[in-house]
Amino acid sequence: MSVLYPQPEDSVLECRAEGGTAPGALRDSLLVEKPKGEGIAELLACVNGRTKDSSLSLDKASGKQDWEKKDKLHILLEDTLCKGGQELLAAFAELTKVLESKVNTGSWGWGWGPLTQEFIDRMDRRTSALEDRQMILQNILAVRTRELERLGDQWGDRERLRRSEERIALLEKQLQQQETVLALKDLLISDMESRLLLAENTSYNGSFVWKISNMNQILWAAQTGKTTAIESPSFYTDRYGYRLCMKLYPNGDGAGKGSHLSLFLVILHGEHDFMLQWPFLHKVEFVLLDQQTQQHASTSFKPVNSAPFRRPISEKNTASGLPQFYPLSQLQTSGRTFIKDDNMFIKAVIDTRKTER
Template sequence: MLVPCPSCKELIRATDRDWHNERECPERKLNCRYCKLSFYFPNIKAHDEICPKFPMTCEGCGRKKIAREKFPDHVKTCGRCKVPCRYVAVGCNEMVESDKSQEHENKFLADHLGKVWDYIQHKGKEQCDLVYRMGDLSVQDSTSPLAGSSIDLSKISDIHRQIEILERKSSTFENIVCVLNREVEKTSQATEEFGKQHRAALEKIETLTGKVRQLERTLGQKEVQLAEMETRIQESELSTYDGVFVWKITDYAKKRQDAIIGRCPAMFSPPFYTSKYGYKMCLRIYLNGDGTGRGTHLSLFFVVMRGSSDALLRWPFNQKVTLMLLDQNNREHVIDAFRPDVTSSSFQRPVSEMNIASGCPLFCPLSKLDAKNSYIREDTTFVKVIVDLTGL
């Protein structure tokens, strides 16, 4: 059924009345979203142009959502808002930021002085014109037989007043010119002195910059050397030289959780050696498993590393390796052993820092670790490796 809209008189379906009143009716009332006053829909845009709560944006400082009624106060305090140069009366039409007015005046002092001089000359010409007009009137006054009745004495009085005003202005501007001349001289001297100081400062900065760069390079070299030295010291403190190494892993619960969430899935042990000048090796462990053992087993691998004496050793590496997860009650160690596949790249002489790891992805079920706490005590577990030295 069609019914007329009470506002715009358009015929609409009764079921669409609410929708029409809220969304379509050209005579519907809306609340201004800023000041909350009600207006008819056709007038809402015009209201935005005068709404005291309408959000304004300062083009100077970029601040947004300043109510229109508060915008004049913001302009007074914002150093970035542009205002007319105070020499606008003599012809400078520049708009400058409030906090840069002094800089503008210093920069264009000579230009301002010229505009003031032009203004004074213009006013002087006006004064001369008035004097000539006074002379003409005086001549007319003395020659005209009807002067007393024809000359408007009030005009003469007005001209006299204008002359006096112009004379005062001329005197004021002459004083201004003198002051500006002195300021120009002071500014010129200050600029010259500043230029000397600036050049000296630039030379000093350039010298200091070169020294800083040199010190940075030296510091970087020292930091690299220090890091290498610290690494060697740590390795020498933790390393063994008999093919047997026990790796103590602390903070087990946290490291296991890091492995589960993928933050740190694998860890490397400190290096160990078969002898002082023998093979360099380390272990790699995945506390949440790797490959086929991911999520179900602890994975343990053996890694051959590049050492300083590799040129003296026999390759490929061919020593039996025994891996152990120690039962801290010394009863039920988890043990696995293997003899290297001499055709595998994992046991050839390393050409990078370390070869591809080789070992046991299914070394120990995680359920076994969780069920028996003798492998993990005080949040610490121990892994042992034994390299058979036979034939070396």
């Protein structure tokens, strides 16, 4: 006597059908001899292929679409498994009903004749087929459940990663803004320090003392032609007055070239020039300070109405003053100490009293 099983081809067709397996298809399929390995392999390959194709890689598609598709497959498998269990219970109920009917009536009907081992075997095969099918569905459902759990974890990790990246980008932007603000503050502080230093070193009363350091080196550079002239910091005749500076030619200029210190006054452009009287006609006195005996050497001059003393139209006017301010030969041999510790001091005094024009 041969043992009969559901045809694997029916199950394969069910598996390949759109929308999944029809609940009653396997139960109503023809019974054949036990299928060989190829049939079972084809059925499993189809099931595995469907479940594999139904999933989307997180690397190739949106995690949300992948989750929704796997969730639909999970529901489908649960529904199929539930219906498979119902089929198994229905088979047992049918067998019990038939047996009870035959025992009670003593008649087997359906043309089957007396209750035989063949009838029991047929029912057993049908039950076994349902059990096998249910086992396959249970295994697939377990695998899908684990995949859904893993996918859920990956989706949650991906979402947390996305939020973290957005937070990092926001913090980087805020940090960049803070760095920009700090840089602007540094520039402002530097500018204020420069202004403060300039204010501390700027005179606003028409009198200014210019300290010249490294004087011996300056003299040597001027004599060798490396340096022609040097200028002092600017100073003012009063808080809103003329802006001026001194210009020294250490080896002389013009009539004093090579023999004298030449010292000139330079009229600089100032922000209050529109308030002042032009040309600049105030008396100017230059004093070379003796650092030991205070035997200072001084010379003065009075400006005339010429271009160097008119209102500047550029940053500065042409220098004008004393080409023969002090003889170079007497700078360090006259018994006076004009250079000490390699420093020399020159004072400018502007007569700020009102002048007649």
